Amino acid sequence: xxxxxxxxxxxxxxxxxxxxxLCERELAPHARAWDEAGIFPRxxxxxxxxLGLFGIRHPVQWGGSGLDYWYVVAYAExxxxxxxxxxxxxxxxxxxxxxxxxxxxxxxxxxREFLAPAVRGEKIAALAISExxxxxxxxxxxxxxxxxxxxxxxxxSKTWITNGTRADFLTLAVRTGQPGAGGLSLVxxxxxxxxxxxxxxxxKIGNLASDTAVLFFDDCRxxxxxxxxxxxxxxxYIMANFQGERLVAAVLAVSAMQLMLEEAKRYGRERHAFGRxxxxxxxxxxxxxxxxxxxxxxxxxxxxxADLFNRGEPAVKVISMAKLVACxxxxxxxxxxxxxxxxxxxxxxxxxxxxxxxxxxxxxxxxTSEIMKEIVSKAEGL
Ligand SMILES: Cc1cc2nc3c(=O)[nH]c(=O)nc-3n(C[C@H](O)[C@H](O)[C@H](O)COP(=O)(O)OP(=O)(O)OC[C@H]3O[C@@H](n4cnc5c(N)ncnc54)[C@H](O)[C@@H]3O)c2cc1C
Numbered sequence: 327x328x329x330x331x332x333x334x335x336x337x338x339x340x341x342x343x344x345x346x347x348l349c350e351r352e353l354a355p356h357a358r359a360w361d362e363a364g365i366f367p368r369x370x371x372x373x374x375x376x377l378g379l380f381g382i383r384h385p386v387q388w389g390g391s392g393l394d395y396w397y398v399v400a401y402a403e404x405x406x407x408x409x410x411x412x413x414x415x416x417x418x419x420x421x422x423x424x425x426x427x428x429x430x431x432x433x434x435x436x437x438r439e440f441l442a443p444a445v446r447g448e449k450i451a452a453l454a455i456s457e458x459x460x461x462x463x464x465x466x467x468x469x470x471x472x473x474x475x476x477x478x479x480x481x482x483s484k485t486w487i488t489n490g491t492r493a494d495f496l497t498l499a500v501r502t503g504q505p506g507a508g509g510l511s512l513v514x515x516x517x518x519x520x521x522x523x524x525x526x527x528x529x530k531i532g533n534l535a536s537d538t539a540v541l542f543f544d545d546c547r548x549x550x551x552x553x554x555x556x557x558x559x560x561x562x563y564i565m566a567n568f569q570g571e572r573l574v575a576a577v578l579a580v581s582a583m584q585l586m587l588e589e590a591k592r593y594g595r596e597r598h599a600f601g602r603x604x605x606x607x608x609x610x611x612x613x614x615x616x617x618x619x620x621x622x623x624x625x626x627x628x629x630x631x632a633d634l635f636n637r638g639e640p641a642v643k644v645i646s647m648a649k650l651v652a653c654x655x656x657x658x659x660x661x662x663x664x665x666x667x668x669x670x671x672x673x674x675x676x677x678x679x680x681x682x683x684x685x686x687x688x689x690x691x692x693x694t695s696e697i698m699k700e701i702v703s704k705a706e707g708l
Pocket of ligand 1: 419452453454455456460461462463485486487488489530533538687690691692693694695696697700
């Protein structure tokens with residue numbers, strides 16, 4: 327059987343050009359300043375909303391475009407050109423991590439109150455799963471939501487929450503039942519509720535332009551109708567939602583590697599030592615050839631995962647493989663590209679220095695590489 331697989335049509339490419347132009351003209355020139363400020367302007371949320379970037383695959387009825395997943399792939403691939411990994415993470419949390427589950431499971435009211443304004447970029451969304459004592463081990467979540475009449479009373483704490491300092495609402499994981507995976511639920515949680523607060527903003531080593539927060543809930547009352555889907559089915563919803571998050575992380579890793587290698591080729595040709603360009607030395611030619619080959623393999627594994635996801639086929643194993651391979655490879659690519667840059671690679675103004683520190687997150691957030699190996703080995707019956 328012939329293999330001819332070109333996922334991107336002319337329409338995808340036209341969309342890709344819109345995102346690239348946005349990144350190169352409006353975002354990249356400010357990337358360093360936003361890193362230094364530790365935040366980017368809030369107005370960029372409505373700007374992204376206006377361009378339809380939060381609603382790519384979400385229903386038209388709620389302001390989305392109802393497009394296929396390859397548009398999301400093109401969006402995430404180009405977004406890396408903003409050179410602001412922090413901004414990219416914040417925007418992808420909004421459109422691809424916090425709201426898909428509302429689009430899938432929310433009631434009309436939840437879609438009107440949370441999904442539609444998030445798609446427009448008027449409200450900032452965060453996904454609040456992780457806790458001080460529960461990261462990889464999602465089933466260990468302790469934040470509770472106790473039922474009182476028509477209300478849920480939320481108590482507990484969340485940590486590492488992207489967009490956490492300024493989110494207007496959270497897609498929040500809470501314990502509503504028994505210990506373990508069977509007692510979790512998801513709720514939509516407006517952050518103007520009494521006794522909710524931001525304990526602090528975490529200082530990070532990379533992704534500096536995104537805010538990452540510790541949150542607290544102290545007898546916070548929300549209507550019980552803010553439950554997403556069925557009570558105590560939250561673990562399955564969270565695991566399903568993770569698939570989009572992990573896939574987009576693999577896409578980001580592939581695209582970040584592409585940029586790092588392009589930059590290394592350019593620098594290696596320009597920079598001379600011992601009378602010749604660095605890139606002409608066999609050690610670097612081979613290193614780059616090796617990484618470009620591995621990148622190609624990671625890209626097509628990621629596209630395979632995206633194809634399965636796009637067609638609604640079982641994709642958990644391949645998505646986990648893609649995240650594992652692409653995000654691990656990005657570490658080695660970043661290391662070698664930085665090494666090729668010599669001293670220039672160690673100064674913050676160089677793109678490679680920022681990329682090196684930013685890609686480090688990829689093997690940690692949204693499920694670590696070790697957890698990806700657990701999923702793959704279980705899927706293989708090991
Ligand atoms: C910048 C940033 C942004 C984030 N944004 C969000 C967000 O918006 N929302 C959110 O909910 N969370 C967010 N997170 C949290 C992130 O998803 C978790 O940090 C991640 O899932 C890992 O959990 P942990 O940090 O508790 O590590 P732990 O679970 O404590 O793991 C520590 C180490 O042990 C390893 N380990 C754990 N279990 C196993 C096992 N079974 N086998 C082998 N090794 C194992 C891990 O791989 C890791 O190396 C963010 C984190 C960061 C750093």
